[in-house]
Each structure stands twice: as structure tokens, then as C-alpha cells.
Amino acid sequence: GVLDDERVVAVKRLDGILQGDAEFWAEVSVIGNINHRNLVKLWGFCAGNxxxxxxxxxLENGSLDKILFTSDGELGLVQRYNIALGTAKGLSYLHEECLEWVLHCDVKPQNILLDDHLEPKVTDFGMSKLFKDIHGIRDIDGMGFSKARGTR
Incomplete structure (x- = not known):
């Protein structure tokens, strides 16, 4: 689609999502505020009944899998390295630098998009999990994970 300001957008329709409205709005709020060069930007949303x-x-070049798994999709070693590094930087940002911890949970070549300069951008946070970081404890399905920001 095309927005009023002439930006071209990819529209994702979420049908049958299991989360309630409160969870959807929380996820849109967090993902809408994430800003990193290796993450696809959420420019808007519509939530009807x-x-x-x-x-x-x-992103003009589509997903990484279309380039990796087609006969005409030759990537050189430097391009592959830069794609891997950019993808890792995007995931690291989600895991280490966001105020809320975001786990993608579905990283695969289909969820890594490439811009016109083959810069990778991680996408498809529909499967993402958001966890609050409270006093260094991150709660995942009732299991506590201790994590001090800035440590490995």
C-alpha cells in the first residue's frame, strides 16, 4: 500500500490472533517505539473489531530466503557477512537494549528483509514475546531469569 505521504508500506493482516486487546495494544506500543537500523519499522496500525x-x-529486495535459495541469488562472502552481522545487531538490540525485553521467537531467512543496499532488517514480530524487566528478573511463562543489563 501507499500512505498519504507517499511512503510505500507492507501491510500485515493479523487474523485469529490469540492475544486480547490489552496485549495487542501493549505489543503495538512497544514495537512501535523500537528504532534500530536493522529492524523493520512499524509505521502504523489499524485495529477494528x-x-x-x-x-x-x-523493503525492495524482499526476504533473505528468496536470495539465498534461488539460483540467481548469488551473494558474495562480504555480503553474507554484512547480512549476518546486521541481523545479529538487530537481535542484540531487542534482547539487550530495549526497555522491555523482546524475544523474536521465529528467526529465519523469511523474516529477514533486505533493503535496496542489501542491509538486513529483522521483521515479523507477530510471534514476539514481550517481557518486563523488573529488578533484573525477567519472567517467561512463570520461570524467572536473572539478568543484569550489560552482562553476558
């Missing part, structure tokens, strides 16, 4: 839509920046 029947459908929930997310509008993301559109």
Missing part, C-alpha cells in the same frame, strides 16, 4: 492491520516499511 474484525481485523487488526500493521503497516511496516516496505
Amino acid at each position: 474484525e481485523h487488526k492491520l500493521l503497516a511496516y516499511e516496505y
Whole structure:
């Protein structure tokens, strides 16, 4: 689609999501505020009674799997390294630098998009998990994980 300001967007329709409205709004709020060069930007959303839509920046070269797994998709060693490094930087930002801990939970070549300079951007946070970091304890399905920010 195209927005009023002429930005081209990729629209994702979320059908049958299991989370309630409160969880959806919390996720949109967190993901909408994430800003990193290796993460796809959420530019808008629409939440009606029947459908929930997310509008993301559109990336010209599509997903990494289309380049990796096609005969004409030759990537050199330097390009592969830069894609791997950019992907790792995006995931590291989600795991280490966000105020709320974001686990992607579905990292695969189909969820790594490439811009016109083959810069990778991690996408598809529909499977993401958001966890509050309270006093260094992150709660995942009732299990506590201790993590001091800045440590490995």
C-alpha cells in the first residue's frame, strides 16, 4: 500500500490472533517505539473489531530466503557477512537494549528483509514475546531469569 505521504508500506493482516486487546495494544506500543537500523519499522496500525492491520516499511529486495535459495541469488562472502552481522545487531538490540525485553521467537531467512543496499532488517514480530524487566528478573511463562543489563 501507499500512505498519504507517499511512503510505500507492507501491510500485515493479523487474523485469529490469540492475544486480547490489552496485549495487542501493549505489543503495538512497544514495537512501535523500537528504532534500530536493522529492524523493520512499524509505521502504523489499524485495529477494528474484525481485523487488526500493521503497516511496516516496505523493503525492495524482499526476504533473505528468496536470495539465498534461488539460483540467481548469488551473494558474495562480504555480503553474507554484512547480512549476518546486521541481523545479529538487530537481535542484540531487542534482547539487550530495549526497555522491555523482546524475544523474536521465529528467526529465519523469511523474516529477514533486505533493503535496496542489501542491509538486513529483522521483521515479523507477530510471534514476539514481550517481557518486563523488573529488578533484573525477567519472567517467561512463570520461570524467572536473572539478568543484569550489560552482562553476558
